[in-house]
Every structure is written in C-alpha cells, then in structure tokens.
Amino acid sequence: MSNKTPVTAKRRLDYQPPAYQIHDIELSFNLDDEVTKVKSLLHVFKQGDHDQPLKLDGENLTLIEVKLNGKSLQQYELTDEALTLSNLPDECFIEIYTEIDPASNKTLEGLYKASGSYCTQCEAEGFRKITYFLDRPDVLSKYTVTIYADKKRYPYLLSNGNKIDSGDLEDGKHWVKWQDPFFKPCYLFALVAGDFDKLTQSFTTSSGRKVALELYVDKGMAHRGEHALASLKKAMKWDEVVFDLEYDLDIYMVVAVDFFNMGAMENKGLNVFNSKYVLADSQTATDEDYFNIESVIAHEYFHNWTGNRVTCRDWFQLSLKEGLTVFRDQQFSADMGSPVVNRIKNVKVIREHQFAEDASAMAHPIRPDEVIEMNNFYTVTVYDKGAEVIRMLHTLLTPAGFKRGIDLYFKRHDGQAVTCDDFVNAMQDANSINLDQFKVWYEQSGTPELTVEQDFAADTGTLTLTIQQHTPVTLDQSQKKPLYIPVRVEYLANDGSSTTDIIHLTQSQQKLVRDGFDVEPTVALLGDFSAPVKVIRTLSAESLLTIALHSNDGFSRWDAAQTIYSQFIHSLTPNGSTLAITQETITALLDGLLESAMEDQALLAEMITLPSVETLVQQVPKYYVESLHSAREKLERIIISHAQPMFEKQYHGLAFTNYDYTPSQTATRKLRNQLLMYIASTEQGEELVTQQFMQSDNMTDTLGALKAAQHAKCKCFDKLMSQFEETWRADPIVLDKWFALHASRQSEDILSRLDLLMGHQQFNHENPNRVRSVIGSFAFFNSTGFHAKDGSGYRYIGQYLQKLDKINPQVASRIVTPLTQWQKLDEERIVKMKAELVRLLDNKDLSNDVYEKVSKSLGYQ
Structure with missing residues (x-):
C-alpha cells in the first residue's frame, strides 16, 4: 500500500473557461546567484458578471508583496500552490513581487540555472514556478519583459518577441527589454541569460521582409551550429511553399543548452533546444544526428503557426x-x-x-x-x-x-x-x-486490428476482400466503436504491373469486390502505412516474396520482408507462427534483394535489417525472453551463412568518400554499416571493423564500426571503445554515444558496468542526456539485461528511479515506462517487475509524474 496521499485526476469534461483574462503582463527579472527577484504587472479583466476570486497558480515561490491598482494589498489567501485574490473590480492592475532560487531548481522546469546560464522551460506547467499566474494555455497575453544581470557574466539577455530597448547600469549590470506583439499562453514564455558564441544569418520571406536568424551555442561550438541554421532556412522556405505560412517577427532565435528535459521548445521567437539537436559536424555527429537536427529544428519552427499562433x-x-x-x-x-x-x-x-x-x-x-x-x-x-x-x-x-x-x-x-x-x-x-x-x-484508445480474408473466383476474375475491424479493450475503455480507416491496396499481377485502391473502411465488416483479373493477383495491404493499425491475414511465402521484391510501394516491400523475418523467428518460439516460413524463403529473399541492383541503397539497408526485439514483442501475445532472442540470433546466423560472400562484395564496392550530408552519401553509409553488422560475426569481421574504425573520417562510420563490434561481441570492442573515450572524453554530447553503447551491451556483468559508467567524470545525475544515455539505454534497449531472469535488472532500475525522482520527476517518469509494461512477460518476471513497482509506490515522497504511471500499471488487469 502506498504511503502517498491519492491524487485527484484532472478531467477533460470538467473544463471551464477562465473567470479572468490577463491581456497584458510586464515582467522584470533581476538575476542573481543568491536570489532572483521577479516583478510582474498584470492587466486583469473579469470575464462576465461574477464575483469569483482570482486564483493564481504558483509553486516554490517566496511572495514579497502584492499590490492592487498601485496600493499594497493585505487581504489574500496564500498556499503552497496558489495565490487567491477576492473582491476584484471588473478591470484592474495587479503587481506581484516574488523571489526564486534558479540555481537550486534541479527539475529543469520554470526558471533554472545550469552550466552557468539561466534558462526556462514552461510547458506544460512550469510558468507557475516563475511567478503567480493563470498557468493554463487558454489565457493569452501580450508580454513585455525586462531582464537585469551582470554584463560580464551574462552578456546575452534574451526573451520572446523583438528587442525594443537596452542599457548599462553603474554597478556592472545591464538590462534588455523585449516585447512580443502577439498574444500567447504563458507556456510559451522564454528567458535565457548567459555567455555564448553567436551565429547570425538572415532569411528573406516571400513578402520581402528580412528576418534576423540568431543561434546561440556554448563557447567554442560555433562551427557545429551551421547545419542547424541551414536547416532552419530550409524549414522557413518549405512552410512558405507548401502551406503559404510566413514567419511573423523581426528575429528568430535558437539557444542550445545541455541541461534540458525535452528535445526542444517552441517558445515564440526564442526556441530553446537540447544541444544534441543543434550541434553537429562530421567528426562528432552521425547521419542520424544530422537528420534529427534538421527534423527537430523544422518541428519547432513549424510550431510558430501550429501551436503558437493557434x-x-x-x-x-x-x-x-x-x-x-x-x-x-x-x-x-x-x-x-x-x-x-x-x-x-x-x-x-x-x-x-x-x-x-x-x-x-x-x-x-x-x-x-x-x-x-x-x-x-x-x-x-x-x-x-x-x-x-x-x-x-x-x-x-x-x-x-x-x-x-x-x-x-x-x-x-x-x-x-x-x-x-x-x-x-x-x-x-x-x-x-x-x-x-x-x-x-x-x-478512442487502443490499436485497431484488421482481419482480412481474400477470395478469388477464377471463372469471373472477381476478387473479394472481406475486412473486419476490431479494437481490443483497453484499461481506460471497455467499449469500442468502428473507426474511419483508409486502407491503401495494391494489386500485383504476374507481369509485374500493379493497380492501387484506397478502401474507406467505416463498418465493423466490409467487402471490397473488384473484377477484371485474368489470374488471382497478389494483394499488398496498408501501402505507405495508410493507418496506424495491425493487419491480421494469412499470406503464402510466395506472396510475401512477390510483394517484397516487386511492389511499387517501398513501404510495402520493406513490410513484406519484415513479415518474412518475423514469422520465421516466431516459428522458433512457443508462440508458434501462422505460417512457417522456411529457410529457403529467407535465402530467396536475400538473393532477390542483393542481386537486383537496387538503386535505393537506404531502402536495401532497411530490407536486410531484422525486426527489432521491440517490434517482435508487439506481434505476439507472450514475450518469451530467452527463446525470442535465441530465435532472432539463429535467423541472423542463417543469413550470414548464406549471404556472407554477397555482403562482403557489396561492402567493398561501396566507396569511402569525403563526408558530406547528402541523401546519396547517407544511403551509402547506411547500407555499408548494416552490411558490417553482419560481416562482423565472420572470420574477416574483426579486421574489417577495426579497419573502418581506424580509417573513418566521420562519426557515422566510426559508430557503425563500434556498433558492429558490440553486436558481434568482437574481441576488439573494448579496445576500440577505450580509444573512442580517450578521444571524446571532454565532449559529453559525443560521449553519450559511448555511454549508450556500453549500457546496451549484452553481458553478464552489465549492472557492474552501469555503476562504472555512472562513476565517469562526465556523468551527471542532474543532466537528463547523461541519465538517458546510461539508465534509459539499459531500460529500453538492453532487453536481456533488463529482463534478467533473477529480476536484478528491474531492481536496479527501480532503485535508481527512487533517487532520480527526487531530482527530476519528468525524466524519472519517462524511464519508468519499461517497468510498467509487464503484461506480455512470463509469470515469474511479472511477479518480480510488480514487486519493484510496489517498492516505488510505497514512497510517500513519490512525484505525481511517477505515481500516475506506477499506480495505473499495478491496477492493470
């Protein structure tokens, strides 16, 4: 039984419009290492005719004074969570003086100080840790912000909108005033103060306005910000071309910080980013990093309209x-x-x-x-x-x-x-x-399942597809309704031609009848993954091969190959398989793929990659840990035994060139490193892995060699990892890759290794990136270590989460996820995993973040 007082859930249907609106807010911050003073001036309007009090949210604040229309106010109610003011006029000005301590704020919500810089994160409910306010997204205000700080230590004082004034003070401080002309909710408020390297470019919008682009990064990292700026300009242009959406301020700023709970935050005009999604060069970032930076930069920029303006x-x-x-x-x-x-x-x-x-x-x-x-x-x-x-x-x-x-x-x-x-x-x-x-x-929650039956009348050339949709019961809902599901269908003829349909599935069961076929076509369903559903159907090995090798839809080709691999793997486990794919099917697939001279090398790399353990687990009712891993390894050995000569020929045929982040080069590196994953297990593997590592001029191939050595348990792995650590020990973002590789390694002494990793000089329990790279990598991606039969992996994570929850509940709540997903495990593991959840719950100081997930998981039947 938990010692924690039960927490009342918030419900969507309980929504009520705010009784007050705050049209304007003027904020001033006097940043100081001991105490930061915050003054807010709120222009408040009553919504409608009522006499309700104004309840302003606030957490971890020291209230100094409240004024109403310029006069000190003595009558108010103050709790740990709110400041309540009663008997207010229909329109008024409220001044609130508070003090906060950003340096001791380890939750990284609200205003905090880390690595010598001040930073904010206000989504979802962090603004209440800065000042008393209506901390809800439907209160839209115009912000004017003035920041005071020591000029030498904090030369850059940034906030939302456009800079309208600045000046120096006699005591070595300076100040900057910002004004955002657009109404916004408080979760989009941002403040950053620090000493950075700044990169500056500009973008001219389609209407001819020139927008200043400014990127702020840690000292010495300016050269690693060019890709982020280039990505921003691509995103701005793309949004104009595709959606006619133009940027609306005079300046767009991005700040990269190492201590950040999320990937990035779309604060209006001042995006704050986790450094890993900004900093890149060929020596320190992989192709995947380049892709993620481009994607996340675009995502936060696109929020300017889809999230900020609306x-x-x-x-x-x-x-x-x-x-x-x-x-x-x-x-x-x-x-x-x-x-x-x-x-x-x-x-x-x-x-x-x-x-x-x-x-x-x-x-x-x-x-x-x-x-x-x-x-x-x-x-x-x-x-x-x-x-x-x-x-x-x-x-x-x-x-x-x-x-x-x-x-x-x-x-x-x-x-x-x-x-x-x-x-x-x-x-x-x-x-x-x-x-x-x-x-x-x-x-409606849950993953819909489509059960498909196919019938062909040879005498009339008529094909009939009967599709039933069913969404399994979930903990939160027992009744499910039919969904509107678009299902993309491709009909493959023997001559290689194909036609496509989109079925608009709206009923529990529907039939699609199509005439005009000379012979029964091979039918590929869910092309381009047209809906987030599972498809349950029986396809012959021949049909799966036809789709994998000849479909005009690249996703369908990949999906068919994955199905072949998955069914073979499951046939070797207690789950069995609806169709026993033979070893001959596997070799026919490989021969067809490797001998076809596929132009899309990146797609080929995906098609020869086996399904992840995480994917395989979601395909079966029970996760038999040892047998699933054993079956996957057996298939891997079959593939290597058959295709080794072809893999080596392909690998040596892919030229190493000077690094450039282009689609063609990225595809080549992707294929080469997947081939090396297989080759590493052969006699020549150790030599090729070492050679690629030593000769690599980019992080993609360097990490590709390390991953191959880890996966194949090469003797050279520890030596290469030591060289990597020696080279990059001063760069924590790069070293996160080293942490993650060690933490996801399958070894009997993995828990001792985790202890050693957390004793490294660059590991910091208060830094979310470091914690995710070690503890997160182990919990999410080291399935054999995490699911150790004696329950030691569960105990290790449970004990660490008790400590982490006291530092950063948000990060703890994300890492607890694997502990809550016990439903498919064997009974012995379920008992051990639940025991750790009970230990977590039996903690009166457990955060709401972790309490919610743990209590729901234990209540699951």
Whole structure:
C-alpha cells in the first residue's frame, strides 16, 4: 500500500473557461546567484458578471508583496500552490513581487540555472514556478519583459518577441527589454541569460521582409551550429511553399543548452533546444544526428503557426499542436531526403513504442480524458499516433483538400486557443465532407486490428476482400466503436504491373469486390502505412516474396520482408507462427534483394535489417525472453551463412568518400554499416571493423564500426571503445554515444558496468542526456539485461528511479515506462517487475509524474 496521499485526476469534461483574462503582463527579472527577484504587472479583466476570486497558480515561490491598482494589498489567501485574490473590480492592475532560487531548481522546469546560464522551460506547467499566474494555455497575453544581470557574466539577455530597448547600469549590470506583439499562453514564455558564441544569418520571406536568424551555442561550438541554421532556412522556405505560412517577427532565435528535459521548445521567437539537436559536424555527429537536427529544428519552427499562433484550449488538446506539427515535420523530412526510408522510420516508432503503450496500463486516446500529471501527456500516442491521424486526413482529403482545411483553420482561429474538434471541423467544412466518424480516432484508445480474408473466383476474375475491424479493450475503455480507416491496396499481377485502391473502411465488416483479373493477383495491404493499425491475414511465402521484391510501394516491400523475418523467428518460439516460413524463403529473399541492383541503397539497408526485439514483442501475445532472442540470433546466423560472400562484395564496392550530408552519401553509409553488422560475426569481421574504425573520417562510420563490434561481441570492442573515450572524453554530447553503447551491451556483468559508467567524470545525475544515455539505454534497449531472469535488472532500475525522482520527476517518469509494461512477460518476471513497482509506490515522497504511471500499471488487469 502506498504511503502517498491519492491524487485527484484532472478531467477533460470538467473544463471551464477562465473567470479572468490577463491581456497584458510586464515582467522584470533581476538575476542573481543568491536570489532572483521577479516583478510582474498584470492587466486583469473579469470575464462576465461574477464575483469569483482570482486564483493564481504558483509553486516554490517566496511572495514579497502584492499590490492592487498601485496600493499594497493585505487581504489574500496564500498556499503552497496558489495565490487567491477576492473582491476584484471588473478591470484592474495587479503587481506581484516574488523571489526564486534558479540555481537550486534541479527539475529543469520554470526558471533554472545550469552550466552557468539561466534558462526556462514552461510547458506544460512550469510558468507557475516563475511567478503567480493563470498557468493554463487558454489565457493569452501580450508580454513585455525586462531582464537585469551582470554584463560580464551574462552578456546575452534574451526573451520572446523583438528587442525594443537596452542599457548599462553603474554597478556592472545591464538590462534588455523585449516585447512580443502577439498574444500567447504563458507556456510559451522564454528567458535565457548567459555567455555564448553567436551565429547570425538572415532569411528573406516571400513578402520581402528580412528576418534576423540568431543561434546561440556554448563557447567554442560555433562551427557545429551551421547545419542547424541551414536547416532552419530550409524549414522557413518549405512552410512558405507548401502551406503559404510566413514567419511573423523581426528575429528568430535558437539557444542550445545541455541541461534540458525535452528535445526542444517552441517558445515564440526564442526556441530553446537540447544541444544534441543543434550541434553537429562530421567528426562528432552521425547521419542520424544530422537528420534529427534538421527534423527537430523544422518541428519547432513549424510550431510558430501550429501551436503558437493557434494554440490549445487545454492540455487535453495537446495533439492539436503536437500531432499536427509532427506530421508537418515528417512531410518536410520526406521532401528533404528519402520519402520511403523516412516513412519506415515513422512506422518503427509506432510499432515499437506506440503499440506498446496501447497494450499497457497507460493506453489513452490521442485526446485523453483524464490525467494526474500533465507532463505525462507527452507520449508517443499524442505525438506520433496523433501525426498518423493527421496523415489519414491528408490521405482522405487529398493534399489539395488538406491545404484548404489548413487555410480555413487559420482563418477561423488565428490568435485563439482551440480544440481538436475545431481542427477537424475546419477540415470538414473546407471540403464539404462529414468527418463525424473520423473524430472517433480522437476519443478512442487502443490499436485497431484488421482481419482480412481474400477470395478469388477464377471463372469471373472477381476478387473479394472481406475486412473486419476490431479494437481490443483497453484499461481506460471497455467499449469500442468502428473507426474511419483508409486502407491503401495494391494489386500485383504476374507481369509485374500493379493497380492501387484506397478502401474507406467505416463498418465493423466490409467487402471490397473488384473484377477484371485474368489470374488471382497478389494483394499488398496498408501501402505507405495508410493507418496506424495491425493487419491480421494469412499470406503464402510466395506472396510475401512477390510483394517484397516487386511492389511499387517501398513501404510495402520493406513490410513484406519484415513479415518474412518475423514469422520465421516466431516459428522458433512457443508462440508458434501462422505460417512457417522456411529457410529457403529467407535465402530467396536475400538473393532477390542483393542481386537486383537496387538503386535505393537506404531502402536495401532497411530490407536486410531484422525486426527489432521491440517490434517482435508487439506481434505476439507472450514475450518469451530467452527463446525470442535465441530465435532472432539463429535467423541472423542463417543469413550470414548464406549471404556472407554477397555482403562482403557489396561492402567493398561501396566507396569511402569525403563526408558530406547528402541523401546519396547517407544511403551509402547506411547500407555499408548494416552490411558490417553482419560481416562482423565472420572470420574477416574483426579486421574489417577495426579497419573502418581506424580509417573513418566521420562519426557515422566510426559508430557503425563500434556498433558492429558490440553486436558481434568482437574481441576488439573494448579496445576500440577505450580509444573512442580517450578521444571524446571532454565532449559529453559525443560521449553519450559511448555511454549508450556500453549500457546496451549484452553481458553478464552489465549492472557492474552501469555503476562504472555512472562513476565517469562526465556523468551527471542532474543532466537528463547523461541519465538517458546510461539508465534509459539499459531500460529500453538492453532487453536481456533488463529482463534478467533473477529480476536484478528491474531492481536496479527501480532503485535508481527512487533517487532520480527526487531530482527530476519528468525524466524519472519517462524511464519508468519499461517497468510498467509487464503484461506480455512470463509469470515469474511479472511477479518480480510488480514487486519493484510496489517498492516505488510505497514512497510517500513519490512525484505525481511517477505515481500516475506506477499506480495505473499495478491496477492493470
């Protein structure tokens, strides 16, 4: 039994508009190492005729004084969570003087100081740690901010909007005043103060306005910011071309900081980024890092319209901005590189992580109904499944129809805080289509399953597909409704030709009848992953091979290859398999792929990569840890035994060239490093791995060699890792790769290794990146170590989380996730995992963040 007092959940249906609005806020900050003084001046208006008090949110604040219309106010109610003022006039000015201690704020929410700089993170409810305010997204205000600080130590004082004034003071301090002309919620407020290297460029908008672009990075890192700035300019241009959306301020600033809970934050005009999503050069960043920087830079920029200009009415509507913006950054990334490989990347996130969330106690719709801690809303369901729902609208309405809907959405709601229904209604009204059933995607949790039967009448050439949709019961919902699901279908003929359809699935069962076939076609379903669903059907090995080798849809080809691998692996476990794929099927697939001279090297790399353990687990009712890993390793040995000569020939045929981040070079490196993953297990492997590591001129090939050595358990692994650490020990962002490789290594002494890693001079328990690279890598990606049969992996994570929760509840809440996903394990492991959850819950000081996940998991049946 938990010692923690039960926490009341917040519910979407309890939403009430604010009783007051704050049209303007003037903030001043006197930044000081001992005590930071904050003054806020609020211009408050009563909403309607009422006599309700004004309850301002506040946490960890020292209240000094409150004034009403310039006069000191003595009558108020103060608690640990709020400042309440009663008997206010219809319009008034409220001044609030508070003191805070940013240096001791280790949660990295609100205003905090780390690595010598001041920084803010206010989403979702961090602004209440800065000053008393209506900390909710539907209170939109115009901000004027003045910052005072020591000029030598903090030469850059930044906030939202445009800089309107500045000056020096006699005591060595200086001040800067910023004004944001746009109404915004307080979660978009930002302040940064520090000493940085600054990169400056400009962008000329389609209407001819010149926008200053400024990037602030740690001293000595300026050369590693060029890619981020180039990515920003690409994103700004793309948004103008594709959506006619132009940037609206005179300046756009990005600041990179190493201590940050999230990837980045879209604060209006002043984006704050985790350094790992800004800093890159060929020596320190992989192709994946380059891709992620380009994607995240674009994502935060796109929020300027989808999130800032139009924001959420309440946090239950989070997917309104995040799902939509993830879809937009995915479209951008597809246009910048390989559309099919980008799509595969998106689908892996859904299948490995979102499907797992749907199958756990934390299952929830993309617009949740209730929550204890708002920070727990930031999930793969809200973000990535939310993006898939937007993508389905894009498919159903066509790109032109989707653009009409976006245009109407901004015309109606610019400058407002709105709901997911408002977005869908704009899409509906702009295209004269009824989307009432489609809205069920926003309210229903779980992963839909499509059961497909195929019948062919040879005498008439008629093909009939019967599709049933079913969404399994989830903890939060026992009743499920039929969804509106677009299913992309491809019919492959024997001569290699194909035709496509989109089935608009709206009923529990539907039939699709198509005539005119001379012989029964091979049918590929869910092309381009047209909906976030699971497809249950029986396809012959011959049909799967036909799709994998001949489909015109790159995703379908990859998916068919993955199905072949998956079914073979599952056939060797107690789960069995609906179709026993033979070893001959595997070799036929490899021969077809490697001998076809595929032009898309990146797609070939994906097609010869085995499904991850995380994906495999979501395909079966039970996760038999030892047998699944053994079966996957057996398939790997079969592949290497058959294809080694072809792998080596391909590897040596891929030229090493001077590094450039281009689609063609990225694809070559991707294929080469996947080939090396296989070759590393052969007699020549040790030599090739070492050779690539020693001769590499870029981090992609360096890390590719290390990953291959780790996976193949090469003798050279420890030696190469020591060289890597010696080279990069002063660069913590690069060293995170070293931490993660060690933490995900399969070894019997992995827990002792984790202890050694956390004793490294660069490891810091207060830095989310360091914690994620070690503890997160172990919990999420070292499945044999985490799921050790004696429960030691669970105990290790549980004990560490008790300490981490006291430092940073947000990070602890994310890392606890693997401990809550016990549902598919064997009974012995379930007992051990639940025991750790009980230990966590039996902690009266447990944060709401962790309490919510743990208590829900233990309540799951």
